[in-house]
Amino acid sequence: MLRSVDVVAGYSTYIELIRPMIEDKTIISTGMTQEVKRVEAAIEQALNANSCAIISSGDPGIYAMAGLVFETCKLKNIAIAPPDAGLEDHEADATLEVEVVPGIPALSAGASLLGAPLTHDFAAISLSDLLTPWEVIEQRLEAAAGADFVVVLYNPKSKKRTWQLERAQQILLKYRDGQTPVGIVVSAMRDKQQVRIVSLENLHREYVDMQTTVFIGSSVSSRYLDFMVTPRGYARKYDIGGSKESGG
């Protein structure tokens, strides 16, 4: 995929991770707050007939860059189509092909390190209130907690956003036992990886940063030795009986 492109755009930290693979490319490398500029520069390259890859960590479609590409094209009224859309020649000339290449999202990477916390229904919620009012986030925390979803928290804390995780913990504690297992995965699959399983009532004492994903168990999640596990169903909870349906 990367081999066939002319230009690679990305957050500078991620560019450095793959620099040996892209030494013959034009590189658009920008800081963390420069997402919009980066995407606009990439689209401009593509409009000038340079094929361009925008890189992301994890899955580009989950809380990540893919959405911004489409938002920007829509705002600027740029014609786009999926690859192999069967366009006529004259349409193809004026249309950008946009392909999203899926990856392993942080929720999958983190879950694999914890055991199997996501074997049943879950809700993913970002605690960042920069682009979403806190009331919306809080309503989602209440709804997910009340309906017994496993809850996966993205962006739990940053240097400037310090109180949101504890507020989320308090909301969850209205519905769940204090002993509910919580998985904390910092920098999954990277050098500084940390994996911990704690109880919900102690979550506020734990180290959590922007590279962390937090997994709050449902009422049937449990800890077995050093693993966090959510069983596949509610009926016949401990009868290991056959189900003929699964996601895998």
Next chain:
Amino acid sequence: MLRSVDVVAGYSTYIELIRPMIEDKTIISTGMTQEVKRVEAAIEQALNANSCAIISSGDPGIYAMAGLVFETCKLKNIAIAPPDAGLEDHEADATLEVEVVPGIPALSAGASLLGAPLTHDFAAISLSDLLTPWEVIEQRLEAAAGADFVVVLYNPKSKKRTWQLERAQQILLKYRDGQTPVGIVVSAMRDKQQVRIVSLENLHREYVDMQTTVFIGSSVSSRYLDFMVTPRGYARKYDIGGSKESGG
């Protein structure tokens, strides 16, 4: 990963997909209803000092086989540990190492084919009521719909379970506009792949099967040309302004 194992266990359809890679292995291949037998046979192999891989499609941790491995070990009181757990020799002898290798879940593969429907908060719900009472599923649909999550439906329909998807559609329509975009992805990344975007009010007319994942937009999801997109936030909805936080 596969190269280093002695035994490969899997649903026969998936075994056939990778047969050229595993011709020198002992193969435990069973039908779709034989999940429990398959996992028990794999664990027995591991207890007999044969390293064993259980394969899954998508991500083994999301509605898939990883959970059953842990459930079975817990039930049978088998000691397990993550790889590199730093066990003493005598512990290592009596302990199985269990490693979950994450993959690209159907929700990521499907989202990538639709555009970017999962750029903001979402809930994953299985409509299979074989192991979960329908009342629990319905409560989750209500909660996710009411709190404006994008909703990803797994196991939407099977030959025997035919009414659940339409019931889910009705619940969502209590909270969302009939024109809400719904992405339907059948057999993502496989031969019979189909990708469609329809409106919520027409969902019941669409072909959906067990290999299908259904993505129901939130109130801010929209369609742009042949893509389905959920923007990154609610505040400043159409101001493409920088956020310094994301999942990727």
